[in-house]
Amino acid sequence: MAEQNFDVIIVGSGPGGYVTAIRSSQLGFKTAIIEAADLGGVCLNWGCIPTKAMLRSAEVYHQMQHAKNYGLTATAGYDLPAIVKRSRDIAKQLSGGVKFLMKKNKITVILGFASLKAGKDAPTVVVEGKDYTAKHVIMGTGARARTIPAAGLEPDGKFIWTAREAMVPDTIPKRLLVIGSGAIGMEFASFFDAFGADVTVVEMVDRILPAEDAEISGLAEAAFKKRGLSIKTKTQVKSVTKNTNDVTAVLSVDGKDESHNFDRVILAIGIVGNVENMGLEELGVKIDRSHITVDEFSRTGVPGLYAIGDVTTPPWLAHKASHEGIICIEKIAGGNPHPLDANSIPGCTYCHPQIASVGHTEAQAKAAGYDIKVGRFPFMGNGKAIALGEPEGLVKTIFDAKTGELLGAHMIGAEVTELIQGYTVARQLETTEEDLMETVFPHPTLSEMMHEAVLDAYGKVIHI
Incomplete structure (x- = not known):
């Protein structure tokens, strides 16, 4: 008979669930993960990754249509089934990668829809008529598209x-x-x-x-x-x-x-949290507009039951779910992790042009009562952007005029989804405007615009 008693059971194998399961195993917990569909959840199979594969095809096609701008010739055409197949193959590859990681970390994978009922240390998890028990149960059931x-x-x-x-x-x-x-x-x-x-x-x-x-x-x-x-x-x-x-x-x-x-x-x-038909309300779990209410360490208020990711509070992002899960399991293990700061989680939109941001918007900073300094630098002023043929865009920074704290950063243009992490690290390290101005940025790179936007906030910009 298969093992049915664990230290930690995680329901849902998306970026929140499978990352938490790996860290749980690393911390020495006997861990199981339950999945009703495909390992990797919506993100790997039907969300973040396959959409980026499709958007990459669109980007290349767009560049082919404008090849002569680079001194090249090309005949642009597309094969929609092949585009879709490439995206689905990438999703399949990554889902297989999660399966490998589960095996490598000795995590038991249980396939089927999970529901909960009252248990001893934590709710008992029921899958296909079988009871599975654990000291800690973490819900990472995600969400689905809202309809009208x-x-x-x-x-x-x-x-x-x-x-x-x-x-x-x-x-x-x-x-x-x-x-x-x-x-x-x-x-x-x-x-x-x-x-x-x-x-x-x-x-x-x-x-x-x-x-x-x-x-x-x-x-x-x-x-x-x-x-x-x-x-x-x-x-x-x-x-x-x-x-x-x-x-x-x-x-x-x-x-x-x-x-x-x-x-x-x-x-x-928008999205609707996956909270139905799992016995959550019967256990006394508080649900607000289809999302589970949790505290700063993902505790639901029901002993032994936690929730992470899209089934809980916003922002509903894969990287937030993963980090939330790490905080949750570290706390369970007796550690002292810092609670999640939702305002320091970067957001990225992979359209053309790309958009990325972290922290307060200008309006939010003003509403919060800050006296602010704002810096801007256009892509047109950056040599690398011009060389790439991507001269349209902007980098914007927002600082507390009194302390020099970086309150927020906002970007639009080529590759800003990669650039934003520089400002995210700066916020995490509580970097001031002085630290950023004294940092040497390599040339020629798009990242130089990040430096110039800081300089502009303090009247020291060079290239405009």
Whole structure:
């Protein structure tokens, strides 16, 4: 009979779950992980990684179309099934990698849907009719796309897509409606636009990418419109009616109704935590709008039960889930980890142009009562950006005028999703403006703009 008693059981094998399982095993705990679908969760199989593979194809295709800008000649063409296959093969490879890591770290993998019932030290986990016990149970069940059935926006796999269907498209639609302008919405808008779709993005609030700094959002909107996307802010989707070959969407734009036809619709309006049918409420777990309420060390308030990642509080990001899981298991092991600082978690959007940020926006810093200094440096002033043929973009820094603390950093342009970690490290180390100004940045690199943006905040910028 298979082992059914453990020190730690983790439900869900996404970036939060499998990373926590590995660290749990390293700390000497007998560990099991339970997965109802594919190892690696949504991120590796249907989220972060396969979408980046598709966006890479779009980026290369875009560059091929503009080869003559680099003194080259190329014939641009694409094979959609091959693009999708490449993405799915990468997801399969990474899921297999998680399986290898589980075996290497002697973690028991249990496949099936888990539910909970009252237990001794922690809730008992039930999978396929079998009881599994542990001293500690960590929920990392993730989330799924939010839908709006009342408006006719129930995904059907044909006309109405969530991110999952959009990752295995059967066609590049001629007319595409993207509902929601957060990271997921803008990434898919960018992908389908690159391959010739006529893309319309609708957003309820007054600007796209509403979680980003307002200045960056404005630059992003201008860049997308320049590429030909239609952006409709302060717009609601009142209804979607399916026709034989397309759908009719009624949009309320500034209070006025408009009717448009589209070949496909992508829903990107947020997520819903996976909390149903697991016995959580019966155990007394507090759930707020489909997400589990936890303290700074991921404790739910139910003895022996914890929760991490997208099933808990925002930001709903893979790297937040992983770090949260490490903090949780280190605390269980008797360590003294620092609680998670959500404001120091970087966010990245891999559309074209890329967007990245960490910390306070300018508006948030002002609202928090800070006297601020703001620095900006444009890509046009950077030699490497010009040499790359990527002269459009901006690096923006926000400092506390009194202490020199780096309150936030915001970027738009080529490779900023790689650059942002420099500022993230700076915040973690409590670096001041003086430390950053005295740091030597290599030349020629895009990172020099990070230095110049700091200098600009204090009236010392060199190259503009």
